[in-house]
Amino acid sequence: MNKNAISVNMYLRSTKRRNKDGSVVEYLQLAQNERHPDTRKPVANIIHNFGRAKQLDRQELIRLCRSIARFCGLTVNDPLDPASGALPSPEAGFFVDPKIRKTRSFGCPMVIEALWERLGLKKTLADVVKA
Numbered sequence: 001m002n003k004n005a006i007s008v009n010m011y012l013r014s015t016k017r018r019n020k021d022g023s024v025v026e027y028l029q030l031a032q033n034e035r036h037p038d039t040r041k042p043v044a045n046i047i048h049n050f051g052r053a054k055q056l057d058r059q060e061l062i063r064l065c066r067s068i069a070r071f072c073g074l075t076v077n078d079p080l081d082p083a084s085g086a087l088p089s090p091e092a093g094f095f096v097d098p099k100i101r102k103t104r105s106f107g108c109p110m111v112i113e114a115l116w117e118r119l120g121l122k123k124t125l126a127d128v129v130k131a
Contacts (some may be wrong), residue, residue: 013044014053026053038056 013031016024028050033042050056062078069076116122 010047013046026054027051028056 002108010032013029016026031044034045065076
C-alpha cells in the first residue's frame with residue numbers, strides 16, 4: 001500500500017435516543033473513523049445526517065448504495081427484493097422458527113479425518129511409501 005494513501009473507513013451509523021416519554025428514536029448517519037491527532041484513538045466523523053430511520057425511504061438508500069457500487073464496479077443485491085435472487089438474511093425475519101427434521105452422528109470419524117487432512121498425514125504416508 002502507498003504510504004501517502006489515505007485509508008477511509010466509511011459506514012452507516014445508527015444512533016438511538018430515548019425520549020422523556022420512554023419512546024426510542026433511531027437516526028442514521030454516514031460516518032467515517034479518523035484518528036484523534038493527540039490521543040491516536042479512533043473518533044467518528046459524521047459526514048451526512050440522513051435523519052430519523054423511520055422517516056427514510058428505504059428505496060432511496062438502496063439507490064444510493066447501487067450508485068456507489070456502480071462507481072466501484074460492484075453489484076448490490078437487496079435481500080428483501082424477491083426479484084434480486086439474493087438469499088434473505090436471518091435478521092430480515094425469514095427464518096423465524098426453523099425445525100430440525102433429522103440429525104446424524106459423525107463423531108470420531110469426522111474428527112479423525114479433519115485432523116488427518118490438517119496435519120497432512122496422507123501426503124506424508126504417500127511419500128514414505130514411495131521412498
